[in-house]
Amino acid sequence: MAQAASPPPAVRNPLGQSRYGGIASALRERILSGEWAPGSAIPAESALAQSYGVALGTVRQAIALLVEDGLLERQQGKGTFVSAGLAGASMLRFFRFRSREAGAEAPASRIVARRARPAEPVERAVFGLAPGAQVIQLERVRSFGTEPCLVETVVLPLPLFGALVDSDPDDWGDLLYPLYQQRCGVLIHQAEDIVSFAQLGAMQARRLRLEAGHPCAVVRRRAFDRSGRCVELRTTRGDAFAFEYTAHVR
Amino acid sequence: MAQAASPPPAVRNPLGQSRYGGIASALRERILSGEWAPGSAIPAESALAQSYGVALGTVRQAIALLVEDGLLERQQGKGTFVSAGLAGASMLRFFRFRSREAGAEAPASRIVARRARPAEPVERAVFGLAPGAQVIQLERVRSFGTEPCLVETVVLPLPLFGALVDSDPDDWGDLLYPLYQQRCGVLIHQAEDIVSFAQLGAMQARRLRLEAGHPCAVVRRRAFDRSGRCVELRTTRGDAFAFEYTAHVR
DNA sequence: CAGTGGTCTAGACCACCGC
DNA sequence: CGGTGGTCTAGACCACTGG
The missing domain is CATH 3.40.1410.10 (Chorismate lyase-like)
Incomplete structure (x- = not known):
């Protein structure tokens, strides 16, 4: 149950995609849209879990996907950051x-x-x-x-x-x-x-x-x-x- | 099943290593020792979890490590298999x-x-x-x-x-x-x-x-x-x- | 110290596979 | 159908970071 209140922000998951996959897509769009600048931190996992109305582990799986893509980077104790892209030479x-x-x-x-x-x-x-x-x-x-x-x-x-x-x-x-x-x-x-x-x-x-x-x-x-x-x-x-x-x- | 009772088989984890890390090491040794031949399946996650006396998710994390290493391969609905190594050309x-x-x-x-x-x-x-x-x-x-x-x-x-x-x-x-x-x-x-x-x-x-x-x-x-x-x-x-x-x- | 991600649990149900 | 891995939950505590 649980998608909570009523409409979680734009995650239409049961369409062939897992819930964490849908959340990953949503986060990817928000990152590409520039909502969070490269190098800056995205909201805490707990905050994302709450806002999407899912358990913590689910949001962690979504983030893991984007980390694997190289779009995000985790830093223990500090936060999850938007990757700064291929750097220099x-x-x-x-x-x-x-x-x-x-x-x-x-x-x-x-x-x-x-x-x-x-x-x-x-x-x-x-x-x-x-x-x-x-x-x-x-x-x-x-x-x-x-x-x-x-x-x-x-x-x-x-x-x-x-x-x-x-x-x-x-x-x-x-x-x-x-x-x-x-x-x-x-x-x-x-x-x-x-x-x-x-x-x-x-x-x-x-x-x-x-x-x-x-x-x-x-x-x-x-x-x-x-x-x-x-x-x-x-x-x-x-x-x-x-x-x-x-x-x-x- | 069996080893459950009290001493899990040779996993000394709280030594700077996470529990799933310890289990991954133990599994790695068992794989390298040839206990399971390349191409064959290892025991089910639930069986491993029980024999090591940990939750399912913990064993899943251990397996994820070895999959990332290329030592294991998962197949949905069938099992987890020992990788057959670098194939032909x-x-x-x-x-x-x-x-x-x-x-x-x-x-x-x-x-x-x-x-x-x-x-x-x-x-x-x-x-x-x-x-x-x-x-x-x-x-x-x-x-x-x-x-x-x-x-x-x-x-x-x-x-x-x-x-x-x-x-x-x-x-x-x-x-x-x-x-x-x-x-x-x-x-x-x-x-x-x-x-x-x-x-x-x-x-x-x-x-x-x-x-x-x-x-x-x-x-x-x-x-x-x-x-x-x-x-x-x-x-x-x-x-x-x-x-x-x-x-x-x- | 409070906040973050990291680890872990003990359940549940689902999707897929082969028989 | 029973067994496998895949997804998900709702908690808990730990380890690290910063002020």
């Missing part, structure tokens, strides 16, 4: 450059090109864009000190990232993901990388101060926001001999 | 060769060398071997049809894999992990891969029908059994330009 995990000693790890970033253009069919598909929609394409060089180490091509769907068109890239800082969040309200939540090897083209080689045809590691990334939409396509290239990637299998 | 789940479309089939395997030798210091360390202990080293070529695509060097601690010394490699089949399990009772449970880039040596190049110095992708794998011991070191090399590796980021 995750791309550098893949590359080991000798400039590893110094404390300041993130290499500097320089935008060398930016333009808007019509989305290609593949891009329309992954971004879910209508025919005729546009994308922003960025070319970017990352360097340790005076030494360039990575070149990147970044493609973003225009409707979402329009704020980037009008601002000065020199003000963007070294990391894109925090920029996405602050300027465009887009929080990168997870990504899929495909690693392969190729040879540098003339332009890329010049930017990296290597010869054309030099072996390079290529990381093609699709990045997703918290709702699972793909919101960024990125291709990163760097010296193959400086590349190393660690993965855990099951 | 797990190596190829994560990297593949573009020359092959749709081909989910494992490439054929040919052992081209096998010898026992003293373990090097690094190997003694990762395998936990005593000074003077030996290892088996295998050289292996994997091919699609008549076309070789991968060369592998596999190093195994001898005490565990002695059964492989006396048998004929032609009888081994294309996959090593099932062989380990059937001949040596070793079940590979998880692994760590390190991907990097190098150039082929003369011998490797000849086996792959490429020129020496040709760019190659290198995957160094450490594989672990269910108790977390490292039981295999493997280095796989193949044409860098046919290589592709997929990884999920958080």
Whole structure:
């Protein structure tokens, strides 16, 4: 019995879904809607249990689902917090450059090109864009000190990232993901990388101060926001001999 | 039932560990000891709860831990089963060769060398071997049809894999992990891969029908059994330009 | 200290499976 | 149908965090 008073806030559960599943969905929507900012705490389990009219354990199962999704994080004795998303320089995990000693790890970033253009069919598909929609394409060089180490091509769907068109890239800082969040309200939540090897083209080689045809590691990334939409396509290239990637299998 | 009365079977919990943690450890030991064969069912949750003298929910939490570890698998309405370990061509789940479309089939395997030798210091360390202990080293070529695509060097601690010394490699089949399990009772449970880039040596190049110095992708794998011991070191090399590796980021 | 999440209990009923 | 895991309840106490 018990759904308590009468209408618990928008949880229609017995539709093929468990009650905690319904509560998880409801919480997910409230998180994505921005009701609780990333990094802030959601109400206590006991409060949620009461407001949804369920037992504590049920709300705990709902939260467990969202924790597994990476949307929430628990902290014993403190509370349950909205995840702050993928932080900084995750791309550098893949590359080991000798400039590893110094404390300041993130290499500097320089935008060398930016333009808007019509989305290609593949891009329309992954971004879910209508025919005729546009994308922003960025070319970017990352360097340790005076030494360039990575070149990147970044493609973003225009409707979402329009704020980037009008601002000065020199003000963007070294990391894109925090920029996405602050300027465009887009929080990168997870990504899929495909690693392969190729040879540098003339332009890329010049930017990296290597010869054309030099072996390079290529990381093609699709990045997703918290709702699972793909919101960024990125291709990163760097010296193959400086590349190393660690993965855990099951 | 039985053990109920007073002393639950060997669960010393209030020592920094939760009760379900203690039960999980106890179950882990019983699984690793072979009390229940891989693929078979463990006792029902209710039976375990009774025999350990705890509530159902507690045993469920213990089982959840082992499921997360990959040691157990639940099946609704049927039971909880001991995991059968990393199945067949797990190596190829994560990297593949573009020359092959749709081909989910494992490439054929040919052992081209096998010898026992003293373990090097690094190997003694990762395998936990005593000074003077030996290892088996295998050289292996994997091919699609008549076309070789991968060369592998596999190093195994001898005490565990002695059964492989006396048998004929032609009888081994294309996959090593099932062989380990059937001949040596070793079940590979998880692994760590390190991907990097190098150039082929003369011998490797000849086996792959490429020129020496040709760019190659290198995957160094450490594989672990269910108790977390490292039981295999493997280095796989193949044409860098046919290589592709997929990884999920958080 | 009060508030949070973490652990645990002893029940109940449901959904699924195989016979 | 009986047995399994899956969901849910309404309590209780513990361990950690912060003021």
